Amino acid sequence: MSYAYYPGCSLEATAKEYDISFRSVFTALGVDYQEIEDWSCCGASAAHATSRLLSVALPARDLGKAEAMGRDVVAPCPACYQNLKHAREFVLESEENREKLRRALEGTGVKVEGSVKVKHVLEVLLKDIGIEKIAEKVAEPLEGLRVVPYYGCYIVRPPGRESFDDVENPTSMDRIIQALGATVLPFTRKTRCCGAPVMMSQEEEMHRLSYEIIKEAREAGAQAIVVACPMCHFSLDAKQPEIESHMGEQLGVPVLYITQLIGLALGLDPYAELGMDKNMVAPDEIIRKYSKKAVKAKA
Amino acid sequence: MTDFRSEVIAAGGEGITACYQCGTCSGGCPTVSAMDYTPRQIIRMVNLGMRDRVLSSRTIWLCATCYQCQVRCPREVKITEVMAALKSIAMREGYNSHVARPRAVSFYRSFNEIVSNLGRQFEPLLLMKTALGSREGITSKLGYLLRSAPFGIALMKKGKLPFRPEKISGRDEVRRIFENVARMEAGE
Numbered sequence: 404m405s406y407a408y409y410p411g412c413s414l415e416a417t418a419k420e421y422d423i424s425f426r427s428v429f430t431a432l433g434v435d436y437q438e439i440e441d442w443s444c445c446g447a448s449a450a451h452a453t454s455r456l457l458s459v460a461l462p463a464r465d466l467g468k469a470e471a472m473g474r475d476v477v478a479p480c481p482a483c484y485q486n487l488k489h490a491r492e493f494v495l496e497s498e499e500n501r502e503k504l505r506r507a508l509e510g511t512g513v514k515v516e517g518s519v520k521v522k523h524v525l526e527v528l529l530k531d532i533g534i535e536k537i538a539e540k541v542a543e544p545l546e547g548l549r550v551v552p553y554y555g556c557y558i559v560r561p562p563g564r565e566s567f568d569d570v571e572n573p574t575s576m577d578r579i580i581q582a583l584g585a586t587v588l589p590f591t592r593k594t595r596c597c598g599a600p601v602m603m604s605q606e607e608e609m610h611r612l613s614y615e616i617i618k619e620a621r622e623a624g625a626q627a628i629v630v631a632c633p634m635c636h637f638s639l640d641a642k643q644p645e646i647e648s649h650m651g652e653q654l655g656v657p658v659l660y661i662t663q664l665i666g667l668a669l670g671l672d673p674y675a676e677l678g679m680d681k682n683m684v685a686p687d688e689i690i691r692k693y694s695k696k697a698v699k700a701k702a
Numbered sequence: 703m704t705d706f707r708s709e710v711i712a713a714g715g716e717g718i719t720a721c722y723q724c725g726t727c728s729g730g731c732p733t734v735s736a737m738d739y740t741p742r743q744i745i746r747m748v749n750l751g752m753r754d755r756v757l758s759s760r761t762i763w764l765c766a767t768c769y770q771c772q773v774r775c776p777r778e779v780k781i782t783e784v785m786a787a788l789k790s791i792a793m794r795e796g797y798n799s800h801v802a803r804p805r806a807v808s809f810y811r812s813f814n815e816i817v818s819n820l821g822r823q824f825e826p827l828l829l830m831k832t833a834l835g836s837r838e839g840i841t842s843k844l845g846y847l848l849r850s851a852p853f854g855i856a857l858m859k860k861g862k863l864p865f866r867p868e869k870i871s872g873r874d875e876v877r878r879i880f881e882n883v884a885r886m887e888a889g890e
Contacts (some may be wrong), residue, residue: 449813596768
């Protein structure tokens with residue numbers, strides 16, 4: 404198992420803790436990953452809204468670099484994952500598409516054949532590494548911890564040619580969480596959009612959608628919401644204080660990346676190795692209860 | 703009259719003629735309550751060639767690209783791609799007149815400009831450019847930026863907002879891709 408790691412722009416900034424915890428957990432699980440050198444932005448929602456060709460040509464540059472490395476891509480960000488995956492499917496679809504893309508990449512030296520796969524981090528954890536291997540490495544079972552898994556949109560939608568989870572009721576994260584010893588609570592808004600893509604243009608819609616998700620989690624008795632997307636995390640965690648003040652209601656539900664939760668169960672350092680001091684809604688109680696390292700550090 | 707339909711299909715909105723108006727799309731849409739026309743209505747209006755009304759609608763900018771409608775459509779209409787195609791046509795033709803949504807187009811434009819210059823996104827600049835480039839009044843622009851300032855500071859304290867952007871060495875290649883695509887689209 405060796406991968407070309409594509410962090411994407413968010414993981415360099417607002418989702419720093421996703422990058423930190425991804426690297427630590429993959430290292431602890433003994434997975435070989437190597438960051439794609441000099442990678443560029445996948446184009447996200449802006450390229451998609453501008454031109455279909457642009458939304459394929461931008462991630463093609465990164466895909467070409469991964470092909471040169473001869474490694475499948477692992478992307479923690481579901482939007483990056485979708486864009487790179489879509490670029491690959493576009494290339495494989497027809498000669499007409501390949502010709503279009505060749506013209507779009509003219510003068511860049513980039514070549515793309517669709518020879519490597521594009522995988523989301525959940526797919527690698529579940530299908531390549533496997534639940535058993537993760538369960539084996541658990542050092543601090545998260546017994547008694549009640550959480551809800553929130554998938555959002557791009558992990559499962561659109562499914563494309565190949566997808567690794569169910570489009571209406573995904574369970575990959577559920578199964579990983581259970582393997583760590585924690586309890587997964589029933590949650591109806593698993594794949595309901597959090598509103599992140601319209602955050603800058605229509606704040607009030609994002610507030611309403613994210614509020615409904617956090618509210619349901621809180622009413623279900625969840626001690627945390629677990630996510631695998633930097634944009635979902637931004638809406639639910641970073642924007643939670645703003646949502647609270649808009650709605651006039653205290654919520655206080657921590658939002659953890661799946662890699663942070665795995666790392667905690669593997670006994671990794673919650674701060675240095677998992678970046679858990681960077682979450683805006685502080686997950687202090689969970690750290691106190693489940694991390695021996697943190698207790699030692701405090702003492 | 704129906705030229706508009708072909709235009710939308712060419713821009714990526716595949717399958718649109720198969721719609722039988724069941725409304726599954728509107729039923730699952732997370733932002734439908736704020737829209738002026740439901741997704742089902744937009745599809746019908748495109749098929750009827752109601753170009754101007756569709757392109758000046760609030761709906762296309764409220765689409766969060768969540769793909770819920772598209773995966774549930776029993777007729778396999780690529781509804782989310784239709785919305786993206788409508789956004790791209792509206793942006794190209796300067797339809798940004800909807801006073802209630804002045805920041806949508808500015809967001810996409812600013813995003814592309816930054817990536818084209820740096821090769822990667824730089825979030826603090828994106829926020830500023832989006833606000834300053836929007837079609838709202840100066841008071842509203844400054845209000846938005848001022849309201850965002852404490853949040854930016856909170857992120858900075860957590861080490862989540864870099865002060866300087868990463869300039870990748872292949873940024874000329876990225877810019878070249880933008881130029882190539884623009885040239886190809888203009889020629890088509």
